[in-house]
Amino acid sequence: MKSHMKNLFADIPQDLSGELFETLLQTSSFRIERIVSNGHCSPKGFWYDQDDNEWVILLRGRAVLRFENDDESITLKSGDYIHIDKHLRHRVEWTDPEEETIWLAIHYQAGNKK
């Protein structure tokens, strides 16, 4: 089993000129993704408007999220998690330029029972 173990904070490419999106597990009903940001943010005026629900946790670094239907931005630090309903328009206002920001996201279609 040792060979099957990987680390979420390892194997980060030197060149992070673009954000890194990597699928860790794909099943018929959801997808687990690692996202590595390095000072990246959403382009001016851009809003994510996703077809899937997303449960996302920030595990390293810091980020500021903004939701279109909300006046306030929220700052996420390590361990903070949030549920983003599909088609809830949001953007990443800021990620820490001093270190990588590492996210773990679960994208899914199925109904949220809780």
Add this chain to the structure above:
Amino acid sequence: MKSHMKNLFADIPQDLSGELFETLLQTSSFRIERIVSNGHCSPKGFWYDQDDNEWVILLRGRAVLRFENDDESITLKSGDYIHIDKHLRHRVEWTDPEEETIWLAIHYQAGNKK
């Protein structure tokens, strides 16, 4: 949205005489669970034999896992993740007694495409 944000490393009860299992999100196809161990391990001779597949990541502390079909144990530190197929018999040999060990587990039935 601020009120919907929670932290994986917060709200840990003082009394951890038993391991803590907490469902963070339940959908029709998977369940996200937080597990907090505090020096706990599986009882002697006990093997987990689960009906669901499990993708699990250790995010704080340390643990030693053992699989029945494997001679070697594996030590997990922060960020290490592993996939445990359903009915793959395994046990937790050890978790760090000096600090809480915090896991994030995703349990699911659906076929694993990757």
